[in-house]
Amino acid sequence: xxxxxxxxxxxxxxxxxxxxxxxxxxxxxxxxxxxxxxxxxxxxxxxxxxxxxxxxxxxxxxxxxxxxxxxxxxxxxxxxxxxxxxxxxxxxxxxxxxxxxxxxxxxxxxxxxxxxxx
Amino acid sequence: xxxxxxxxxxxxxxxxxxxxxxxxxxxxxxxxxxxxxxxxxxxxxxxxxxxxxxxxxxxxxxxxxxxxxxxxxxxxxxxxxxxxxxxxxxxxxxxxxxxxxxxxxxxxxxxxx
Numbered sequence: 001x002x003x004x005x006x007x008x009x010x011x012x013x014x015x016x017x018x019x020x021x022x023x024x025x026x027x028x029x030x031x032x033x034x035x036x037x038x039x040x041x042x043x044x045x046x047x048x049x050x051x052x053x054x055x056x057x058x059x060x061x062x063x064x065x066x067x068x069x070x071x072x073x074x075x076x077x078x079x080x081x082x083x084x085x086x087x088x089x090x091x092x093x094x095x096x097x098x099x100x101x102x103x104x105x106x107x108x109x110x111x112x113x114x115x116x117x118x
Numbered sequence: 119x120x121x122x123x124x125x126x127x128x129x130x131x132x133x134x135x136x137x138x139x140x141x142x143x144x145x146x147x148x149x150x151x152x153x154x155x156x157x158x159x160x161x162x163x164x165x166x167x168x169x170x171x172x173x174x175x176x177x178x179x180x181x182x183x184x185x186x187x188x189x190x191x192x193x194x195x196x197x198x199x200x201x202x203x204x205x206x207x208x209x210x211x212x213x214x215x216x217x218x219x220x221x222x223x224x225x226x227x228x229x230x231x
Contacts, residue, residue: 004161033218033219035219041223042120042122042124042221042222042223042224043162043206043219043221044221045218045219045220048216048217048218050215050216055214055215055216056214056216056218058218059218091161091162093161095217106164106167107164107217107219108164109154109161109162109163110161111159111160111161112161
């Protein structure tokens with residue numbers, strides 16, 4: 001079974017440009033999460049999709065970030081316009097939908113996209 | 119005060135040593151306590167999780183949770199060079215069908231042959 005995949009693996013852009021990150025979750029996983037790690041800081045939650053709906057976007061830093069998950073499959077995270085402080089590693093994770101009575105469903109992480117804004 | 123505190127290390131030990139990694143937390147609502155391992159240029163990989171106070175063993179790894187002290191630990195017995203990685207503690211609770219993980223900064227471990 002293929003794991004979570006992310007594209008591109010690296011991106012170097014200039015301040016003010018636009019970048020779009022893509023995440024393909026594990027097939028059949030309805031939950032999709034975006035996280036970000038800024039250098040020197042911990043990994044932080046950005047948002048959570050259940051199928052195509054945004055369940056929780058409380059971690060999105062500002063309106064320069066736009067996440068979509070059309071059709072409930074892959075997701076994109078667009079940063080427009082990019083700022084220097086957006087540099088970091090963006091992780092995507094996916095999990096099965098929660099089933100009543102089970103403790104929790106494991107979130108499986110992708111390898112991340114390393115974004116550098118110059 | 120950060121919700122999750124983890125000493126970033128780095129930690130360097132000889133092969134065969136017992137490794138102890140620790141995190142403290144402040145949010146009493148956390149229900150699940152996890153340890154992730156992250157190799158360089160890879161995503162975090164779940165090692166173990168637990169949801170109750172006490173110990174949970176899996177091979178050479180033991181996860182320990184003390185909810186009264188808000189303290190979790192990961193012990194690695196007979197450490198191997200292949201255990202060299204960054205270890206991240208993470209905690210969560212499920213609310214409204216959503217679970218967001220709250221991570222510590224991670225501890226970089228090197229096991230020397």
